[in-house]
Amino acid sequence: MNFTVVVSSRGQVVIPVNARKKLNIKEGDILLGNIEEDGKLVFKTGKRDRVKKGIVDQSAGILSDLDIDGMNYVESLRKDSGRRLDNLEGRD
Structure with missing residues (x-):
């Protein structure tokens, strides 16, 4: 799945909803970033300590x-x- 994001003036990016749904990324989740030698920026989903709030x-x-x-x-x-x-x- 390929998608494009735009970097805001504050350095923020928005992950498109279809990508968030596919990876089950929710508010508060951690993404681990890595810059590879060929200049690629790669994010992986990190450990989720998401607790359902009552x-x-x-x-x-x-x-x-x-x-x-x-x-x-x-x-x-x-x-x-x-x-x-x-x-x-x-x-x-």
Whole structure:
């Protein structure tokens, strides 16, 4: 499979999606590069320490910039949801 990439002003290149799919390259994977004597630049896929993230890992730190702790925030959302439901049903 041959493909062409363009080097950005910051020295970055984008590997085309069809090549990434074929090699199963995902975000965070390591590519090992080698410059061969004939001037070829060769990349090989490195060891992958990819761990599937659960919902807890994906949301860790999401509430860190709030002025209240996470449990109080969730409780306030729960209380407000009841009020919104009452308003929708015409109860005050």
